Amino acid sequence: MNMNYTAEELAFRDEVRAFLDEKLPADIAAKVKGFRKMTKEDHQRWQKILVDQGWYASHWPEEYGGVKWTPVQKHIWDEESCAYGAPRTVPFGVNMVAPVIIKFGTEEQKQYYLPKILSGEHWWCQGYSEPGAGSDLASLKTRAVRDGDHYIVNGQKTWTTLGQHANMIFCLVRTNTEVKNQEGISFLLIDMNTPGISVRPIITLDGEHEVNEVFFQDVKVPVENLVGEEDKGWTYAKYLLTYERTGLAGIGMSKAALTHLKELASRRLKNGKPLLEDPTFGQRIAKVEIDLMAATISNLRIIAAVEGGGVPGAESSMLKVKGTEIRQAINDLARRAIGPYALPFIEEEMSLDYEGEFLSDENAAPLSAQYFNNRKLSIFGGSNEIQKNIVSKMILGL
Amino acid sequence: MDFTLSEEQQMLQDTVARLVRGEYSFEKRLEFSETELGFSEDFWKQLGELGLTAVPFPEELGGFGGGGVEIQSVMTELGRGLCLEPYMQSVVFGGGILSQAGNDAQKEKYLEGVASGELKVAAALQEPQAFYNQNEVETRAEKSGDGYTLSGRKAVVIGGHCADVFIVSARTSGDVRDADGISLFAIDANAEGVERRSYPTIDGAKGCDVFLDNVKVGADALLGEEGKAADVIEYQTGRAIAALCAEAVGCMEEANELTLEYLKQRKQFGVPIGKFQVLQHRMVDMMSELEQARSMAILAASYADAEQNDERRRTLAAAKSVINRAGHFISESGIQMHGGIGMTWEYSFAHYAKRLVMIGHQLGDDDFHLERYASLLEAS
Ligand SMILES: Cc1cc2nc3c(=O)[nH]c(=O)nc-3n(C[C@H](O)[C@H](O)[C@H](O)COP(=O)(O)OP(=O)(O)OC[C@H]3O[C@@H](n4cnc5c(N)ncnc54)[C@H](O)[C@@H]3O)c2cc1C
Ligand SMILES: Cc1cc2nc3c(=O)[nH]c(=O)nc-3n(C[C@H](O)[C@H](O)[C@H](O)COP(=O)(O)OP(=O)(O)OC[C@H]3O[C@@H](n4cnc5c(N)ncnc54)[C@H](O)[C@@H]3O)c2cc1C
Numbered sequence: 001m002n003m004n005y006t007a008e009e010l011a012f013r014d015e016v017r018a019f020l021d022e023k024l025p026a027d028i029a030a031k032v033k034g035f036r037k038m039t040k041e042d043h044q045r046w047q048k049i050l051v052d053q054g055w056y057a058s059h060w061p062e063e064y065g066g067v068k069w070t071p072v073q074k075h076i077w078d079e080e081s082c083a084y085g086a087p088r089t090v091p092f093g094v095n096m097v098a099p100v101i102i103k104f105g106t107e108e109q110k111q112y113y114l115p116k117i118l119s120g121e122h123w124w125c126q127g128y129s130e131p132g133a134g135s136d137l138a139s140l141k142t143r144a145v146r147d148g149d150h151y152i153v154n155g156q157k158t159w160t161t162l163g164q165h166a167n168m169i170f171c172l173v174r175t176n177t178e179v180k181n182q183e184g185i186s187f188l189l190i191d192m193n194t195p196g197i198s199v200r201p202i203i204t205l206d207g208e209h210e211v212n213e214v215f216f217q218d219v220k221v222p223v224e225n226l227v228g229e230e231d232k233g234w235t236y237a238k239y240l241l242t243y244e245r246t247g248l249a250g251i252g253m254s255k256a257a258l259t260h261l262k263e264l265a266s267r268r269l270k271n272g273k274p275l276l277e278d279p280t281f282g283q284r285i286a287k288v289e290i291d292l293m294a295a296t297i298s299n300l301r302i303i304a305a306v307e308g309g310g311v312p313g314a315e316s317s318m319l320k321v322k323g324t325e326i327r328q329a330i331n332d333l334a335r336r337a338i339g340p341y342a343l344p345f346i347e348e349e350m351s352l353d354y355e356g357e358f359l360s361d362e363n364a365a366p367l368s369a370q371y372f373n374n375r376k377l378s379i380f381g382g383s384n385e386i387q388k389n390i391v392s393k394m395i396l397g398l
Numbered sequence: 399m400d401f402t403l404s405e406e407q408q409m410l411q412d413t414v415a416r417l418v419r420g421e422y423s424f425e426k427r428l429e430f431s432e433t434e435l436g437f438s439e440d441f442w443k444q445l446g447e448l449g450l451t452a453v454p455f456p457e458e459l460g461g462f463g464g465g466g467v468e469i470q471s472v473m474t475e476l477g478r479g480l481c482l483e484p485y486m487q488s489v490v491f492g493g494g495i496l497s498q499a500g501n502d503a504q505k506e507k508y509l510e511g512v513a514s515g516e517l518k519v520a521a522a523l524q525e526p527q528a529f530y531n532q533n534e535v536e537t538r539a540e541k542s543g544d545g546y547t548l549s550g551r552k553a554v555v556i557g558g559h560c561a562d563v564f565i566v567s568a569r570t571s572g573d574v575r576d577a578d579g580i581s582l583f584a585i586d587a588n589a590e591g592v593e594r595r596s597y598p599t600i601d602g603a604k605g606c607d608v609f610l611d612n613v614k615v616g617a618d619a620l621l622g623e624e625g626k627a628a629d630v631i632e633y634q635t636g637r638a639i640a641a642l643c644a645e646a647v648g649c650m651e652e653a654n655e656l657t658l659e660y661l662k663q664r665k666q667f668g669v670p671i672g673k674f675q676v677l678q679h680r681m682v683d684m685m686s687e688l689e690q691a692r693s694m695a696i697l698a699a700s701y702a703d704a705e706q707n708d709e710r711r712r713t714l715a716a717a718k719s720v721i722n723r724a725g726h727f728i729s730e731s732g733i734q735m736h737g738g739i740g741m742t743w744e745y746s747f748a749h750y751a752k753r754l755v756m757i758g759h760q761l762g763d764d765d766f767h768l769e770r771y772a773s774l775l776e777a778s
Contacts, residue, residue, distance in 0.1 A: 129738070132665075134666060134737050134738065135666045135667070135671075135737070136666040136667045136668075139666075139667075139668075158738075159738050202742055203742065203743040203744070204741050204742060204743060204748075205741050205742065205743055205748035205749070205751070205752060206600075207743065211738075268527075268529070269527045269529065270529040271529070271531065271534075271575065272527075272534075272574070272575065275529070280765045280768075280769060281765065284765075335755075335759075336763060336765075339529045339530060339759065339763070340524060340530070340553055340554035340759055340760070341526075341553070341554060342600070342756065342759045343554050343556070343599040343600060343601070343605065343756055343759055343760075344554065344597045344598075344599060344600075344605065345597065345598050345599055345600040346597050346598075359595065359597070359607060360526060360553075368600045368755075368756075369600065371755075372600070372741075372748075372751075372752060372755075373741075375730065375733045375734070375740075375741060376738075376741055378734055379733075379734065379737055379738060379740075379741070380738070383734070383737065384734075385674070385676055385677070385734075388676070
């Protein structure tokens, strides 16, 4: 047992820091740290820098452009890149569909899709959820019927994150209605520019356009866009979900958010003294900081334990629940820290180009919106109730 | 004890309920919120015509001297409709301060307009760094000639964007956090030196910060005794808190009904999601939080117009603390149990959730009221 970084790990951390110091664009970091709006171009610019460094698809096998990072190295990267204000990787291509293609795709699919994910030519979105199929994903109804060399797809996906930017969508579709729900699902890769696809925005409670509805009307998809075998999509879908969940613990993001919160609380005053020094508020922060300390180690322990055995299984559900609760708690405190200034909703102040005077703290404007927006963390990627169901069934045997 | 409303109180509540149901559909509310004014001028006029803006005022002003319970009846229904009009700000809070501290001439000048709804008053008391402490006043009022010159800034005045008159607290003596030395002034919102920066709020309403730069007022602008306004502020803030509690209960009632309905109707895994025990229990907790909140709103209403003493102080602090906590819990739980739908702009639940959380940022958050209560604890 040794809870300190080894010399190699420290050297790796230095390397990461040097890279971030040199390559992370200041305007992007400022946006991330101040919770300002990121554009598609911001994401793409940062992606290119990471690809050039060889760190964008770090978890892919080396032959496709990955690097063999240990769990500790991954953790160091996560923590440092978040602390520096590097944007969260939009996960749908590199972290979601790619592992599925790598594990279950044909050689042609790997050769075709993986380089386009790296180059940014393909921006992927995730077409799992439907209006009637949320937690009960397997009940999905979007239909794909084989017609010669094509599937004809009809139906609707919803909650499609950043679908407005995407040119590719990976979809779970029903190819067989005669069997149990889980056994008639296939995994299809669909070009968003195919005739018959339309995208409609869904505005969330904070006024953002982040999610969409995607409609399919007689959409022709070539059969070579099927991943793996027909009707076996559920297996691939679940494989992807465990990947998704581990990322959702968001330890690095929580650490960065906590730092942000503490900076904010040392600027805001209560009874003429920094809020951070107020016993009541200080205890609120201490509680979540302690929780995060424990979660960081749990995260490392669990990932280390399954290393070699592949991705974590039901344990990732536990990490997702804890991790999202912590992030939400930090957002909750940030909103509280600005007191009555949680109310004003001044969109101009959320832009990095804003040159006027800030109403209160320069980082205050997005905080309430962010608090409300991040209620999603306990809903998506499998709601926290569903994660607990998984843990009680798979780990506890209940 | 008697927990039922009198016939008149019930009629009052029914009147407001009918009006809100008729005029304030969720879709209309979204439209009102988008306008420059930020609420419905027409609805505000109707509140005036029906005598509802006059409720707390005496007969000669068209009212019937309504107390905390009458205000509660109105505010609960306005809360159910997520109404955006500055009723609490102008009628309860502003009107309350003028009634308590104003001299005959000042009452004559303002109250008729407040009671009819033609004049909108906003109490601009809190300051940017004060973190809910209304006695933390840096704004200064210097004697000049036979009047005063005011300079300073007031923070997040909900309804202030459209106010005709601001009631401003300013220091005439003492240190920044002294209760002593605070004075109240009624100033024309368009007077020279008064600037407002207006903005929408995240819960769909509007407000402003008020900047006072050498604003000259006559001696007749002073409300009450110079330097002795802290008691008035505390007392009237208590009435406003009771009104906010009632509004919150209206919001929570609606939020809980929407959630319960959704649990029965939304199906996953072949059954209504309300069949899942973990959701049942959370809904039960939402209901009991609402009951706790309702009890405290009733208690707050009954103390709103009572004589000031520590029991009144404790009760109102307790009420706001329960309301803040319950509103937060109901908001987060409701969103969670709705899944993705609970996060969408086009569904009313999300707007109740936002309002409930933001009520927790008005007139004191959870910590503020718990600390206040703790400071007033009795040993036995
Ligand atoms: C901001 C956002 C972004 C998203 N992005 C994407 C995306 O890019 N692609 C995509 O495919 N999907 C996406 N989703 C969809 C997300 O995965 C679903 O919202 C989620 O699976 C929940 O489904 P639902 O919203 O239909 O809620 P429901 O499944 O209807 O759930 C409602 C409530 O019931 C509970 N519940 C359901 N079943 C059970 C049970 N058996 N036991 C106990 N409780 C239960 C849930 O936990 C929840 O509290 C996104 C969602 C959001 C909010
Ligand atoms: C100090 C004490 C005094 C008592 N006095 C009396 C007495 O005077 N007379 C008398 O007749 N009995 C008495 N009881 C017994 C008491 O009523 C039972 O303990 C109680 O009904 C629970 O039954 P159980 O202990 O068998 O627990 P179980 O019924 O086995 O319950 C175990 C756990 O499972 C939970 N559980 C059970 N069913 C469900 C469900 N459907 N959904 C969710 N959770 C569930 C329970 O809440 C509990 O947490 C007493 C018990 C105690 C501890």
